[in-house]
Amino acid sequence: MTTIVPSLIIAESFPRGILPYLLGGILVGGGAAIIYLATGIIAGASTFLESTLSYVSDVERFNRFKYIRSRGWRVVFTAGIVSGAAVYGLVLDPGIWTTDVQWWRLLGGGFLVGIGTRLGKGCTSGHGVCGVGSFSITSIVNVATFLTVAIGTAQLVEALGVSP
Amino acid sequence: MSDTDRSPLFLPVIYIGGVIFGTGLAVSGMARPEIVLDFLQFNDFGLLFVMGGAAVVTGVTFTVATRFLDRAPLTDSEYTRRVKSFDRNVVIGGAIFGVGWGISGICPGATYASIGIGNIPILWAIAGMFVGAYAQGYWRGTRASESTAATAAND
Numbered sequence: 132m133t134t135i136v137p138s139l140i141i142a143e144s145f146p147r148g149i150l151p152y153l154l155g156g157i158l159v160g161g162g163a164a165i166i167y168l169a170t171g172i173i174a175g176a177s178t179f180l181e182s183t184l185s186y187v188s189d190v191e192r193f194n195r196f197k198y199i200r201s202r203g204w205r206v207v208f209t210a211g212i213v214s215g216a217a218v219y220g221l222v223l224d225p226g227i228w229t230t231d232v233q234w235w236r237l238l239g240g241g242f243l244v245g246i247g248t249r250l251g252k253g254c255t256s257g258h259g260v261c262g263v264g265s266f267s268i269t270s271i272v273n274v275a276t277f278l279t280v281a282i283g284t285a286q287l288v289e290a291l292g293v294s295p
Numbered sequence: 296m297s298d299t300d301r302s303p304l305f306l307p308v309i310y311i312g313g314v315i316f317g318t319g320l321a322v323s324g325m326a327r328p329e330i331v332l333d334f335l336q337f338n339d340f341g342l343l344f345v346m347g348g349a350a351v352v353t354g355v356t357f358t359v360a361t362r363f364l365d366r367a368p369l370t371d372s373e374y375t376r377r378v379k380s381f382d383r384n385v386v387i388g389g390a391i392f393g394v395g396w397g398i399s400g401i402c403p404g405a406t407y408a409s410i411g412i413g414n415i416p417i418l419w420a421i422a423g424m425f426v427g428a429y430a431q432g433y434w435r436g437t438r439a440s441e442s443t444a445a446t447a448a449n450d
Contacts, residue, residue: 155323156348162316171372176404211313216411227413240399245427251388264353276389284397285335
């Protein structure tokens with residue numbers, strides 16, 4: 132009995148187990164680590180938005196040297212991310228998967244993510260993985276902010292009965 | 296560092312790093328907005344292990360490289376940590392990102408990975424992110440040129 136109760140709590144908190152999450156996290160960190168060790172580049176995923184906009188926009192802000200210089204490898208990095216996930220979808224867990232989350236949530240949420248990550252200088256990979264891994268106070272504050280606000284928002288969305 | 300100084304292995308290594316990164320996002324479930332929303336709504340705490348596991352790997356890597364290694368072989372760049380300056384935009388931007396993440400369950404890296412698992416509806420999110428990044432850059436660019444005209448020192 133004493134052993135059953137804690138294991139039930141763990142099962143409820145982790146309905147899909149822990150292993151895929153931990154393994155996935157180690158791979159995410161490992162991908163960033165390989166790039167860093169080989170090139171010294173600290174890879175974030177969200178600067179791709181601005182650097183790619185420099186291909187099509189005349190807005191001066193997107194055409195700064197740091198975006199022009201990095202836009203080529205950022206496209207390659209993103210193509211790698213898509214390919215890696217495709218390996219999973221084709222080989223490791225075959226089958227196409229599509230979300231049921233409504234289109235306006237994806238579009239509206241994406242719009243705010245686009246603004247917020249650019250204003251806040253990073254996203255879950257830049258701040259959350261590389262910034263926290265660098266023990267950067269700026270990143271830790273950013274992550275604490277977006278995690279807290281996201282939890283509040285998602286709870287509110289659920290309370291309002293928006294699903295999926 | 297100019298493009299000509301780069302090793303021919305530069306882009307292949309970036310690509311392979313991206314493949315591993317993207318595989319991790321798919322394996323962890325972060326490429327599925329539903330799993331991220333389950334975490335934010337306290338139904339599944341597994342995501343703590345994704346960010347935690349990844350940050351431990353990068354933390355160890357950054358520490359070892361900055362202390363014991365010389366220069367990155369493919370670019371001759373020095374190893375540095377990711378330390379960005381703090382200002383109120385870090386908090387405001389984080390909060391806006393948080394609202395977006397909480398509404399949709401999507402973040403940039405995970406949306407790219409989501410394409411790879413065949414999730415076509417995620418294109419809405421990618422379109423939203425590009426429009427948001429464009430709006431932010433356009434607005435700040437306009438504001439910057441106005442304030443430059445007013446006071447050159449005020450940035």
